[in-house]
Amino acid sequence: MTVHDLWKDLSKSEIAQRRQAGRDRWQRRWREGTGRAAQQRKQSYKEHQKAQAYLDDANHMQNPRAQRIRRESITVGTLLDRHLAAKADRAPKTVEADHHHAAGVRRQFGDRHASTIDTTEIEVWSQRGDIARSSRKKQLEIFRASIKRGIRDKLIDHDPTEGIVVPLGHKELPHWSSAELMAVIEAAANEREKALLAVLGLMGVRAGEARSLLVGDYSDGRLSVTTSGVDSDTTKTRAGRRTLPVPGFVVPLLERQVGDRPKSEWLFPSPRLAGQAIGKGYVSDTVTRAVARANKNREDPIERINVHGLRHTFAAMALSEAGADLLSVSRAMGHARPSITLDRYGHLAPAGLAPLMDKIDQLAVVQS
Secondary structure, rough: OEEEEEEHHHHHHHHHHHHHHOOOEEEEEEOEEEEEEEEEEEEEEEEHHHHHHHHHHHHHHHHHHHHHHHHHOOOOHHHHHHHHHHHOOOOOHHHHHHHHHHHHHHHOOOEEHHHHOOHHHHHHHHHHOOHHHHHHHHHHHHHHHHHHHHHOOOOOOOOOOOOOOOOOOOOOOOOOHHHHHHHHHHOOHHHHHHHHHHHHHHHHHOOHHHOEEEEHEEEEOOOEEOOOOOOOOOOOHHHHEEEEOOOOOOOHHHHHHHHHOOOOOOOOOOOOOOOEEOHHHHHHHHHHHHHHOOOOOOOOOOOOOOHHHHHHHHHHHHHHOOOHHHHHHHHHOOOOHHHHHHHHHHHHOOOOOOOHHHHHHHHHHHHH
């Protein structure tokens, strides 16, 4: 049995035309019987069919040569397609992001046989300067995940992405100290804005999540975050759907906000448009107004940060002031993976083993 790439010597434009037309690319040729007189047969496949065809041949025939041909013919595009298909049940925004980052890999390596790509080639590609580091990191991650799936499924033999890292570098995200945050909250123009700032800064809730909260989402000192924004029925990731214990300072603010209103009403209703939640502009204006009021009698004015900076403030306070662990902060913020929290805020966590050993010592003293 032999396998042939019918597009092997074509130009990129010709390949694009054939792909758009849905033409077959791979042709398998074999003889029925032995000897030159045996009848030769041919069968062609589109890209998404060929991997399974090779797999069936190798499994049924137990033919090392068939296995070698199958491995040498798998393209990066096929590996990406298989990985994306296996992850298609994730949150819509996550799936959309996966396809976006996969497209960056596909542009460079999509038509290449995976067995022909070496580590240095991928490393050079991952260090290019035409896009942001975070995007290059995401592209490398989905490339690596596709490769590892191919290895697990025995479609390819090795991982050429192993050992390659795209360093993000440390960029300090604007945030306030706990004292500055409390000064801004206390200076809020009214009870609604004070409760809103407290939910954003003291609980790490995203602005879109806060805008979509209903009265019924607050109950017995706990706040349920179930949607990522007004008019949306899904969170950014599964981890975004979370129930948060409400800090004692925030409880009376929310209870006054809830009052005796029906559970189906918005927790933060628009002051101008009946039956609607506050808009994005209202949240931003709330921060601006509160900072201006807080700075009236301050010798060291508080710097204005954007709305998302309140979420960074929560992370900074939790890690650097409250000494919280990264996993707890990650869950509170609704991050899909603790590694996201580590990448963005790991430098704020207590350094060294001394804080840990101090806590262990406190436990030992109490129990002794």
